[in-house]
Amino acid sequence: MTLMRRTFLGAMTALPLALTAPAQAQETIVLGEVNSYTRLPAFTEPYKKGWQLAVEEINAAGGVLGKQLEVVSRDDTGDPATAIRIAEELISKEGAVLIFGTFLSNIGLAVADFAQQKQVLFLASEPLSDAIVWSKGNKYTYRLRPSTHMQAAMLAEEAAKLDAVKWATVAPNYAYGQDAVKAFKSELTKLRPDVEFVEEQWPPVFKIDAGSTVRALEAAKPDAIYNVTFGGDLAKFVREGSLRYLFEDRAVVSLLSGEPEYLQPLGDETPDGWIVTGYPPEQIDTESHKAFSAAYEAKFGELPKTGSIVGYNSVLAIAAALEKAGSTETDALLAAMEGLQVSDSPTGPFMFRAADHQSTMGAYVGKTALVDGMPTMVDWTYADGADYLPSEEEAAKLRPAE
Structure with a gap:
């Protein structure tokens, strides 16, 4: 039994007997969840499996506050207006006590604005734009995944060790890429x-003209390239760049490209030696990760991906907030989220900073390689997110006045 399971079982034994009566046991705590399932299935489907596993484990261990967790999930189809309408329905019709999820930065920002207007807690699980916690941050929005700034800083630390002086960049032209x-x-x-x-x-995101992009980078003759493309755009960029020898004797530093969602589809076209942020699930041997990975593989018949970790940790954080708050009321949940500690996640302990509502969950930094014909990360280390954030005092100055 994992530590998380033991923690919830222990908490349940301490609850008053009335809370475990059959009638009360039927009550649930409804969590509203929104994401771009049909638009971005490569990441959101593993993410969904991650939160499903966490809910199942928590409920099997007795639930939270004497009640079972229930997630009502909806697909926003990649459209901000649809996401806002769904969030409204989840709160007003489904009785959700909070909202979590979203992937694309523009949708995350739209739901964050909705949360502020409706005064409801929103845990932005996946969006990477720094605006969510800094320039457009608000009282009601927290963000789980290591931010754009955090992961870029991790890569910059490695890039600084290279001999490269002249750099070129390629990134999708929207908030995430610009950040x-x-x-x-x-x-x-x-x-x-x-x-x-x-x-x-x-x-443009998901519409890269790889030929012209590669030709322009090639003409600049940089010593190294910083890449932010992902998904189908990444695959096209890698293929075209390899055909034109763009990466020959040239370092590439690439955000997210070590994540299984984006690395595995490259197959035998996987570039060798790119410095990346990502996630090597088959290589992590901490007890908490091994327990998570074994349970995930037993349930879904596959290794977890980055999205799986994000979904799982989202629900762990929500459960921890509910336990700390002792209530489902928004004011109590907001107070609980400030400085909230999550001690037993697959990626290790993390917390949510009071100053900017960013979690300190980290990421893995390493190099791409083909090992036994399989795309993977090698020479990796875990970078603690807390080490790549500005101080809480500095971060607070980046947020609008409440």
Whole structure:
């Protein structure tokens, strides 16, 4: 039995007898969940399996506050207006006590604004835009996944060790890509004031013209490339760049490209030696991760992916907040979220900072490789998210006044 299961079982034995009576046991705590399932299935489907596993384990261990958790999940189809309408229905019609989820940054920001207007807690599980916790942060929104700034800073630390001076960047032209390039430039120039950026390519998200993008990067003759493309755009970029020898004797630092969702589809086209953030599930041997991975594989017949971790940790955080609050009331949940500690997650302990509502959940940094014909990460380390954030005092200044 995992520590998480023991914790919830122990909590249940301490509850008054009345809370375990059959009639009360039928009551549930409804959590509203929104995500782009049909638009981005490669990431959101593993994410859904992750939160489903966490709910199942928590309920099997007795639930939270004497009640079972119930997730009512909806597909926003990648449209912000649809996401807002769904969030409203989850609160007003389904009785959800909070909202969690979303993937695309524009949808995360839209739901964050909804949460502020409706005064309901929103845990942004996956969106990476820094605006969610900084320039457009609000009292009601917290973010779980390590941010764009955090992961860019992790990569900049590795990039600074290279001999490269002239850099080119390629990133999708929307909030996430813009934030990722800005953060990488800022962090790398702090560590290496001698570097210069000689070319920027901004393809539209999911619509990259890989040929023209590669030709433009090639013409700039950079020493190294910082890549932020993902999904289908990444596959096209890798294929075209390899055909034109863009990556020959040239370092590439690539955000998210070590995540199984994006790495595995590259197959035997996987580039060798790219420095990436990602997740190597088959190689992590901590007790908490092994328990999670074994349970996930037993239930779904596959290894977990990055989305699986995000979904699982989302529900662990929500359960911890409910337990700490001792209530489903929004004010109590908001108070509980400030400085909330989650001690037994598959990726290790993390907390939510009071100053900017960002979690300190980290990421894995390593290199891409083909091992026995399978795309994977090698030479990786776990980077604690707390080490790549500005101080809470500095972060508080980045947020609008409440």
